[in-house]
Amino acid sequence: MSRDLVDLITAKHDVRNKKRKLNGKERFWLIFRYVSLTFIWFLIVMPIYVMVINSLKGVKNVYLINAFKLPERLDFSAWSVAWSGTDYFPQSISESMTRTLIFVIQSSIISAVIGSINGYVFAKWKFKGSNLIFTLFLFGMFIPYQAIMIPLVRVATEVGINKSIYVLVFAHVIYGIPICTLIFRNYYEAIPNELIEAGRVDKASMIRIYRSIILPLSIPAFVVVLIWQFTSAWNDFLFAIFLTGGSPKLSVATTALNFITGSSNQVYYGVNMTASLIVSLPTLIVYIFLGRYFLRGLLSGSLKG
Amino acid sequence: MAKLTTNRHSLRTRIGGLFFVLPSIITVLIFVYGMIIWSINVSLTDQNSGRKKEINYVGLKNYTDLISDDRFTHALGNLVKFTIVFILGTLVTGFIMALLLEKGIKGEGFFRSFYLYPMAISFIAMGTVFNWLLNSARDGEAGGINLALQKIGLGFLQNDWYVSERGAMYAMALPAIWQMSGYVLALFLAGFRGIPDDMREAARVDGASESQIYRYVLFPQLTPTLLTVLIILGHISMKVFDLIIGINGKSYVTQVVAVYMWESTFDARNYAKGTAIAIVLLVLIAIVVVPYLRYNNKQQAYR
Numbered sequence: 001m002s003r004d005l006v007d008l009i010t011a012k013h014d015v016r017n018k019k020r021k022l023n024g025k026e027r028f029w030l031i032f033r034y035v036s037l038t039f040i041w042f043l044i045v046m047p048i049y050v051m052v053i054n055s056l057k058g059v060k061n062v063y064l065i066n067a068f069k070l071p072e073r074l075d076f077s078a079w080s081v082a083w084s085g086t087d088y089f090p091q092s093i094s095e096s097m098t099r100t101l102i103f104v105i106q107s108s109i110i111s112a113v114i115g116s117i118n119g120y121v122f123a124k125w126k127f128k129g130s131n132l133i134f135t136l137f138l139f140g141m142f143i144p145y146q147a148i149m150i151p152l153v154r155v156a157t158e159v160g161i162n163k164s165i166y167v168l169v170f171a172h173v174i175y176g177i178p179i180c181t182l183i184f185r186n187y188y189e190a191i192p193n194e195l196i197e198a199g200r201v202d203k204a205s206m207i208r209i210y211r212s213i214i215l216p217l218s219i220p221a222f223v224v225v226l227i228w229q230f231t232s233a234w235n236d237f238l239f240a241i242f243l244t245g246g247s248p249k250l251s252v253a254t255t256a257l258n259f260i261t262g263s264s265n266q267v268y269y270g271v272n273m274t275a276s277l278i279v280s281l282p283t284l285i286v287y288i289f290l291g292r293y294f295l296r297g298l299l300s301g302s303l304k305g
Numbered sequence: 306m307a308k309l310t311t312n313r314h315s316l317r318t319r320i321g322g323l324f325f326v327l328p329s330i331i332t333v334l335i336f337v338y339g340m341i342i343w344s345i346n347v348s349l350t351d352q353n354s355g356r357k358k359e360i361n362y363v364g365l366k367n368y369t370d371l372i373s374d375d376r377f378t379h380a381l382g383n384l385v386k387f388t389i390v391f392i393l394g395t396l397v398t399g400f401i402m403a404l405l406l407e408k409g410i411k412g413e414g415f416f417r418s419f420y421l422y423p424m425a426i427s428f429i430a431m432g433t434v435f436n437w438l439l440n441s442a443r444d445g446e447a448g449g450i451n452l453a454l455q456k457i458g459l460g461f462l463q464n465d466w467y468v469s470e471r472g473a474m475y476a477m478a479l480p481a482i483w484q485m486s487g488y489v490l491a492l493f494l495a496g497f498r499g500i501p502d503d504m505r506e507a508a509r510v511d512g513a514s515e516s517q518i519y520r521y522v523l524f525p526q527l528t529p530t531l532l533t534v535l536i537i538l539g540h541i542s543m544k545v546f547d548l549i550i551g552i553n554g555k556s557y558v559t560q561v562v563a564v565y566m567w568e569s570t571f572d573a574r575n576y577a578k579g580t581a582i583a584i585v586l587l588v589l590i591a592i593v594v595v596p597y598l599r600y601n602n603k604q605q606a607y608r
Binding site for chain 2 (some may be wrong): 014025030036040050051064065068106117121130136139140144149176181208236237238241254257261269272275276280295303
């Protein structure tokens with residue numbers, strides 16, 4: 001059985017943390033490590049810091065020269081402008097955010113259900129050629145979506161779903177099949193065969209085993225897949241820009257943000273920073289509260305865990 | 306073990322399994338493989354707008370045209386520059402982060418959580434910030450990163466960033482490195498911690514120094530991890546799109562293959578050319594990924 005990568009990463013290393021007096025050399029390295037880690041920490045936090053402080057400086061008093069300086073007084077006006085727009089800043093992201101939230105939740109749930117069923121079969125009910133088919137699935141995870149985009153846009157147009165946000169539900173569910181199947185399959189592989197051996201008689205019991213044994217154990221895997229699909233659909237720009245054709249009526253978080261920041265009108269950097277922050281908040285919040293599950297999804301993309 | 310149980314399945318259950326995944330198989334078959342073939346088909350025609358009535362097959366003309374297309378070779382060159390700097394930079398940064406953390410240190414969870422958060426944020430949102438901070442004004446007029454560099458006495462590092470042709474792609478790699486280093490950290494951290502402690506202890510007992518332990522005991526164990534990291538970074542790099550658009554839009558200076566494909570398809574409405582570029586990208590990625598998938602498939606078989 002393969003070891004779980006996330007458990008490996010987050011395991012407490014008691015042996016190495018043994019409390020004892022450090023000699024001079026060891027103490028030097030320990031300080032060196034802390035200094036380096038802190039330095040990297042500052043670099044990593046920098047962009048989010050810039051977003052946050054410049055979102056609190058109001059609409060017009062944001063200059064690059066002061067990009068790293070704290071605001072002299074707190075001014076939340078950029079937040080309301082970015083959220084709902086004004087006469088001099090007509091774009092608002094509230095509508096796009098709501099639209100994104102709705103489609104992302106739908107696509108994540110559907111993806112998780114499909115992934116669970118597929119993963120169950122590929123892990124526990126292997127049929128002739130199932131490993132090959134699974135590998136063919138995985139290839140679909142690595143392709144550049146540009147290679148299918150023009151036919152996909154064509155089909156979406158012919159069917160007429162490119163006029164609604166469901167086109168993105170459709171795309172994320174379909175192209176999410178490989179990764180969702182992979183995550184569930186790896187999870188189910190770790191469930192001992194003995195647990196389901198007893199019930200293995202016929203097709204009927206296959207469904208019953210799923211319902212009574214597998215499904216109750218699946219909650220962590222569902223969380224991983226839901227979070228993964230949520231984050232990747234929320235952050236997706238490629239499908240959104242191709243399938244909605246940049247239409248403002250169907251703008252999602254990323255395309256709206258790109259439209260705001262890429263517009264050639266008067267640029268309000270404070271509003272831009274605020275909009276970026278608002279668009280990043282949902283995935284950040286998910287990461288903050290469920291980071292461990294997010295990491296699991298992330299690592300499964302490497303096919304290793 | 307799994308093999309034995311498979312043989313004991315009745316025919317009905319084996320087909321039962323297939324029955325439940327069949328919808329997905331058909332979907333993937335159509336929307337991945339079918340559409341790739343469809344794209345290849347379009348790339349062999351002269352379909353240069355959505356409305357053109359008569360479409361003729363022109364063989365590989367679209368591909369040969371790309372070779373002599375300066376904009377394409379420029380985009381490809383940019384992609385190569387970006388890929389080299391991005392992979393090396395991310396690999397080194399992520400590996401150093403893993404080295405600093407792997408022995409376990411007080412506050413590890415804190416550092417690790419922060420190092421990984423960029424992975425949860427979209428390239429478009431981050432691009433907005435870097436677009437602003439990586440401003441090319443220098444010295445007296447400098448702001449953002451250039452000003453910060455002056456302030457900490459590294460003024461000589463001030464740069465045009467993504468504006469001028471010379472260093473634009475290297476500047477583009479910085480935000481990408483920033484965003485992806487955490488991923489490499491996670492993979493290497495898992496790699497380090499997958500090595501049994503006994504191996505270190507044994508080497509230590511044999512009198513190996515700390516650096517020798519790393520050099521001769523730990524690093525060789527990380528070769529599979531390194532391979533994974535290279536493949537993952539390689540395919541992400543070749544697909545780079547959002548990041549470029551987020552920071553610098555469709556500007557010629559920082560155009561890469563995926564952006565040029567978008568421009569050819571969207572703005573020029575040249576679908577045949579767009580698909581040809583996309584297929585070139587697909588082939589480049591397949592060269593990297595397919596051997597990895599086969600290797601992975603063999604590994605699975607031994608489990």
